[in-house]
Amino acid sequence: MYLIAEFFRQLVEDYPRWNFIWMYEPVQQEKVLSGIWMTIQLSVACLFFSVIIGIIGAFLQGSRNAIVRMVVQGYIQFFRNTPPYVQLLFFYFALGQFTPTYSPDGWLEVPIISNVGWAIISLSFFAGAFNVEIFRAGIEAVPESTREAASSLGFSRAQTFRYIVFPLAVRVSLPALNNNLVNLVKTTTQAFGIAVPELLYQSVTIWNDYPSALYPTMLLVFVVYIVLVGVLVMSMNGWERQMRIPGYGL
C-alpha cells in the first residue's frame, strides 16, 4: 500500500501533469470513494424507480379511461421532450419551494426532500418516460390472439397484463430498456448541477483544488463509468439470456 503511494508521489515529481493525488492523499481519496458510492446509490435508485414508473405507465396507457391515457401521454411528452438538466434545476429550485421544510436553527429551511432526493425523483421520471414507451412497444408486440386467449380463459384485464402480456412484453423490451438504462447511469452526472456530491462533483472539486490532477481524475471518471456501465450491461445481458423462451424467437 505504501509502495503504491510512493510510486504515485514519484510520478508527479517526474510528470507534473500526472498527479494521481487520490492515490496517496487520504482527503482526496475519501472524496473519490464517497463520490463513487453516491453515483452507485443514485444509479441504483434511479434504475429501480424508472423501471417501476415504466411498468405502471405502460399499464395505465392501455386503460379504458381517456383521462388516464391523456395524463400518461402528457407526462411522457413533458419529460421526454425537455432537457434533463433543466428538469433537475426546475425540480430542485422551483418545486423545492413548495415542499415542507424543517428548521434546526430558526433560519435555515432544510427541505424534507434533499438535493439527492430531487435528483432521484427527477432522473427517475425522465428515464421513466422513455421506459413507458419502451414497454408500450413490447406490449404492442404481444399478438392480439394471445390476449383473446387469456380473456377466454377468464383472466381479467389486470391479470392478463400481469401473467400473460407483461412477461412476454418484457422480453421484447429488454434490448431497448438496456440502452435507456445505460443512458440513465450516465445522466446521473448531471446531478452535479444541483450540487449532489456524486463522482463528477467530487472530481471537479479535486481538479479545481489541484489543477495538476486534471488528466488523472478525468481518466478515473471514464474508468469508473466504463466499469459501472459494464456491470449493468453484463447483468442485463445475463438476465436476457435467462428469460429466453426457446422457440419464441426472443
Next chain:
Amino acid sequence: MMSRLLKTLVATSIAFVPMAATADGHGKCTNDTWNKVMSRGKLVVGVKADYKPWGYRNSSGEIVGMEIDMAKDVAAKMGVDLELVAVQSSNRMQFLEQGKIDLMIATMSDRKDRREIVGIVGPNYYTSGTNIMSPKALGLKNWEDLRGKPVCGKQGAFYNQIVEERYGAKIIAFTGNAEAKQALRDKKCIAWVYDDSSIGSDLSSGNWDEFEMPLNSEDDNPWALAVPSKERDCVFGRFMSGMQYQWHQDGSLIELEKKWGIQPTQYLVNYNERMKDWLAD
C-alpha cells in the same frame, strides 16, 4: 469481455500520454501565441460573465466590466481587435492551455499550483479576501459559527477547501454564482462563501438588504491574469507585465475601480504609491 474491456482501457490511457510529454516546453521563445494574435489581427480574451462588476452581461447581453475594460486596453495597445469569451472558474485554465483563448483576465486568485499550469505574470492587478454573505437574522460573528453547517459555494474557488478543513463547514458547491445565491435565498444554506469584493458589490446593489458580510476577511489573495505558460517568459508575458505596471503607475486601476463602483482597496493605493514616477510632479 474482460479482455476487450482491458484493451479499451489501455487504448484510452495511451491516447492521453502524449499530452504529458508535451506539457512543458521551457527553453527557446517561439512566441506562437503572440504571433498568432498579430497575424490574425484579433486577441481572444477569456473573461467572467457572471461576476459583477468585473465581468458580467449588461441588459443588452454584452459582456462588460472592469476586467473587460482592461482587456480592451490590451487589444488597443497591441493594435488588434478584441473578442471576449465567457469562461467559468472551473474551466478557465483549460481554455487557456488549449488555445481557445489567448489571454485570461477572469478574477483568478494567484495560487502556486496554478502558476504551474498557466503563465501568470506580475504585478498582480487586484486582490481580495474570503468572506461570507449571511442573513442578518442569524447574526454570525466568527468563522467558527460555520462548523457543521451547510454553506453555499462556487465550484472552482480555492477557499472552499480551506473553509471546509479549517472551520468544518459543509460546502455545497454550485456551478454558477446565480444558483449558489439562489440557494442562499431559498435558505438551503446559512451563508455564501466568496470573494469579499464581490460580496461587497452585491450588498451595495440593494438586492440583498437582509444580508450582511459579518466576518473578518481571511486569506487575502492577489488576483492574476495569465498567458499560456510557454509565453510567460517571452514577449506576451513581458508585455502583460508592462501593461499591469502601467495600470498601477498611472492610476487607471483606481479609476476603473471607481468607474465600476467597487469599494476602493488599499492594495491599489499602495501599489500606485510604490510605482510613482520619481520625476512626476
